[in-house]
Amino acid sequence: MAVPAVVVKRAYKYYGKQDKPGYKPVLQYLDMTVEKGIIYGLLGASGCGKTTLLSCIVGRRKLDSGEVWVLGGKPGEKGSGVPGPRVGYMPQDIALVGEFTVRDAVYYFGRIYAMKAQKLTEQFDFLTNLLDLPSGGRLIKSLSGGQQRRVSLAAALVHDPELLILDEPTVGLDPVLRERIWEYLAGLARGGTTVIITTHYIDETKQAHKIGLLRDGQLLDEDSPNEILRKYDCDTLEDAFFKMALRQHEISHRRRSTLTTSPDVIPESSIVNDSRYQSREDFNVVTSSTDILTSQEKEHKKNMSKGRYKAVLIKCIQQFSRHPGGLIFAVFFPIIQVVAFFLAVGHDPIDLHLAVVNDEAAFSSIGLDICKYGNMTTVTQREDETCEQYMLSCWFLEEMEKRKLYSTIYKSVEEAKYAVTKRQLYGALRFPRNFSDALAVRVAEGHAPDSVVDDSTVSVWLDMSDHQISNFVKMQIHKAYESFARRSMRACGKNEELVQIPVRFEEPVYGKMDSEIVAYMAPGVMVTIIYFLAAIVTSTLMISDRLEGVWERSAVAGVRPQEMLHVHILLQSSVILVQTFEMMLIAFVGYQLPSRGSLWACGLLLFLQGLGGMCYGFLLSVLCSSYTISFFIATGSFYPMILLCGILWPLEGMPNYLRMFSLGLPFTLPSKSLRDLMEKGSSITNPDVYSGFLITVAWIIGTLTLCFIRLKYRKT
Numbered sequence: 001m002a003v004p005a006v007v008v009k010r011a012y013k014y015y016g017k018q019d020k021p022g023y024k025p026v027l028q029y030l031d032m033t034v035e036k037g038i039i040y041g042l043l044g045a046s047g048c049g050k051t052t053l054l055s056c057i058v059g060r061r062k063l064d065s066g067e068v069w070v071l072g073g074k075p076g077e078k079g080s081g082v083p084g085p086r087v088g089y090m091p092q093d094i095a096l097v098g099e100f101t102v103r104d105a106v107y108y109f110g111r112i113y114a115m116k117a118q119k120l121t122e123q124f125d126f127l128t129n130l131l132d133l134p135s136g137g138r139l140i141k142s143l144s145g146g147q148q149r150r151v152s153l154a155a156a157l158v159h160d161p162e163l164l165i166l167d168e169p170t171v172g173l174d175p176v177l178r179e180r181i182w183e184y185l186a187g188l189a190r191g192g193t194t195v196i197i198t199t200h201y202i203d204e205t206k207q208a209h210k211i212g213l214l215r216d217g218q219l220l221d222e223d224s225p226n227e228i229l230r231k232y233d234c235d236t237l238e239d240a241f242f243k244m245a246l247r248q249h250e251i252s253h254r255r256r257s258t259l260t261t262s263p264d265v266i267p268e269s270s271i272v273n274d275s276r277y278q279s280r281e282d283f284n285v286v287t288s289s290t291d292i293l294t295s296q297e298k299e300h301k302k303n304m305s306k307g308r309y310k311a312v313l314i315k316c317i318q319q320f321s322r323h324p325g326g327l328i329f330a331v332f333f334p335i336i337q338v339v340a341f342f343l344a345v346g347h348d349p350i351d352l353h354l355a356v357v358n359d360e361a362a363f364s365s366i367g368l369d370i371c372k373y374g375n376m377t378t379v380t381q382r383e384d385e386t387c388e389q390y391m392l393s394c395w396f397l398e399e400m401e402k403r404k405l406y407s408t409i410y411k412s413v414e415e416a417k418y419a420v421t422k423r424q425l426y427g428a429l430r431f432p433r434n435f436s437d438a439l440a441v442r443v444a445e446g447h448a449p450d451s452v453v454d455d456s457t458v459s460v461w462l463d464m465s466d467h468q469i470s471n472f473v474k475m476q477i478h479k480a481y482e483s484f485a486r487r488s489m490r491a492c493g494k495n496e497e498l499v500q501i502p503v504r505f506e507e508p509v510y511g512k513m514d515s516e517i518v519a520y521m522a523p524g525v526m527v528t529i530i531y532f533l534a535a536i537v538t539s540t541l542m543i544s545d546r547l548e549g550v551w552e553r554s555a556v557a558g559v560r561p562q563e564m565l566h567v568h569i570l571l572q573s574s575v576i577l578v579q580t581f582e583m584m585l586i587a588f589v590g591y592q593l594p595s596r597g598s599l600w601a602c603g604l605l606l607f608l609q610g611l612g613g614m615c616y617g618f619l620l621s622v623l624c625s626s627y628t629i630s631f632f633i634a635t636g637s638f639y640p641m642i643l644l645c646g647i648l649w650p651l652e653g654m655p656n657y658l659r660m661f662s663l664g665l666p667f668t669l670p671s672k673s674l675r676d677l678m679e680k681g682s683s684i685t686n687p688d689v690y691s692g693f694l695i696t697v698a699w700i701i702g703t704l705t706l707c708f709i710r711l712k713y714r715k716t
């Protein structure tokens with residue numbers, strides 16, 4: 001009895017969820033046997049389940065029921081041929097990194113299989129001739145579809161595997177090249193290699209030793225081409241397949257009219273079933289090779305693992321270094337973002353104009369121009385020690401101007417307010433006609449009638465729709481009043497403090513008297529930038545590898561998920577380290593932010609935040625099937641995290657329940673920790689500081705755990 005290389009028994013495979021519409025089997029009651037050393041041609045129309053069947057054979061998808069045996073074991077189990085070097089797999093998609101050159105693509109798989117450099121070079125040269133490959137230095141993404149397909153085939157053939165699984169390798173190739181490929185495969189089969197090949201070209205399969213016709217997920221028949229012609233009494237395979245399809249149609253029609261229970265269960269009698277392998281015991285002949293395989297694998301295990309690490313590391317470096325957008329994103333974006341923040345945020349607004357109605361000046365002897373003559377404002381002390389003041393409104397306006405609040409003169413309050421409504425100005429001010437006199441009385445008397453209070457009061461109408469600017473204008477007018485009052489009291493020989501509010505702000509415990517909002521926001525901004533960049537880079541790289549099929553193909557070649565993860569973590573950590581260094585340099589050296597605490601602790605916290613972002617990126621990549629969904633989730637989750645973390649608005653202003661929630665988010669406590677390290681010089685042993693480290697580590701562990709759970713229970 002011929003030894004089987006691949007056996008599929010009573011295979012059922014569904015996509016999607018049972019309770020959803022359109023849930024139907026893609027493979028149903030499928031039996032298939034591929035003997036060693038043959039070419040097995042799997043034929044079928046588009047969508048009949050060929051790719052699904054192959055992906056179950058290579059272990060990338062799991063059957064819902066039934067069994068698959070490959071080279072003596074179940075795919076994924078110890079001792080089976082897959083994943084690993086015993087199989088060469090060419091998926092239907094190109095599944096090569098676009099940034100690879102032709103040579104890189106073939107060498108990548110050669111390295112995974114730990115091929116010696118010289119052998120790899122020889123094989124590459126041989127395959128270049130055989131498959132007429134484009135020049136070795138050309139990038140995959142610059143090749144035509146047919147050229148990419150040939151490189152993909154070369155990558156599957158490079159290591160002379162025992163079993164070749166080729167999903168439509170000849171599509172779109174010219175007939176001479178197709179013929180050459182079939183001849184080569186026939187030669188391999190004569191040497192003992194088993195080949196499973198799917199194709200749409202029926203005439204090609206005449207060269208196969210055995211063909212199987214798949215239709216609607218069922219294998220209608222499998223046999224040698226001659227035997228099929230004989231069995232169905234036809235001259236051509238097309239006719240034979242037509243008869244088979246008709247027969248399947250009749251059977252399913254009969255079944256529909258007689259079966260009332262489970263419509264998916266096909267009566268065994270109606271299915272061609274010539275498989276000789278009915279139970280696990282029948283596979284003894286197959287499984288006998290397992291032990292030999294295991295000892296061989298043990299011998300090479302270490303070398304193989306090294307080879308895989310090397311291959312994946314080189315792949316990632318090539319991918320990264322040949323992707324200018326990625327490089328810019330990873331290295332320059334943090335600089336651009338941090339510098340943009342420092343340039344744009346926290347500086348005082350300038351060029352603010354206010355509408356001023358100065359009735360005091362308007363009714364003077366020379367009218368509104370009086371403030372232009374500095375010597376017209378006078379303050380003199382009378383003999384009774386009271387003060388005589390004239391045109392103090394001009395001094396007030398001068399103090400405002402020193403604070404970059406400029407006046408545009410209007411005649412009436414209505415006109416001034418109208419100008420504000422036209423958004424030409426940020427507010428309107430009015431000085432009453434008797435401003436200086438009333439002010440002198442107000443200060444001298446201590447008690448004064450309402451009319452004096454009114455006459456000595458500057459009225460202000462602000463455009464409060466712009467919160468930041470109106471608050472800034474308010475603060476500047478208060479400060480202008482403080483200096484104005486000091487100046488006029490000084491001129492009058494009085495104690496300046498008398499007219500200040502009776503509250504004195506002494507030297508602050510932490511920070512500076514005129515602390516800028518930049519110093520408050522910067523820690524949070526740095527934390528969010530490093531987290532966000534790492535999450536986006538990681539999820540994008542991971543999803544692109546998966547969508548391009550590179551991940552799947554590498555996994556079939558034997559690369560383990562943890563090996564890919566280790567390499568990614570290694571590279572991404574180096575990038576995060578560079579980003580951390582860049583940010584600290586800009587913040588502490590470039591913009592002189594306070595660095596009272598340990599710089600090492602600041603760096604460590606930023607680095608850990610980067611790792612947290614990377615883990616979040618892993619989670620996004622395993623949860624999302626496309627870039628779009630990943631971007632939606634990323635932006636959808638980042639905004640709330642930033643809004644709630646306290647850098648835009650203090651937590652103290654939030655409702656209690658929201659405050660509790662915010663404290664658990666990845667940016668809130670770490671931002672505060674970093675601020676305390678920088679501004680207060682707190683030590684890492686301080687609970688306010690180490691809580692930021694703890695929450696960062698908790699998020700790393702939490703997101704990684706979710707990734708593993710998702711990967712473990714994902715339906716494949």
Ligand SMILES: Nc1ncnc2c1ncn2[C@@H]1O[C@H](COP(=O)(O)OP(=O)(O)OP(=O)(O)O)[C@@H](O)[C@H]1O
Pocket residue numbers: 015016026044045046047048049050051052053092
């Ligand atoms: N991930 C998936 N989720 C849901 N349905 C899927 C998925 N992959 C394939 N299918 C469906 O399963 C059926 C079989 O698809 P499959 O790719 O195996 O067919 P195929 O014979 O290889 O087709 P082709 O020759 O066009 O590549 C199709 O109806 C397809 O729409």
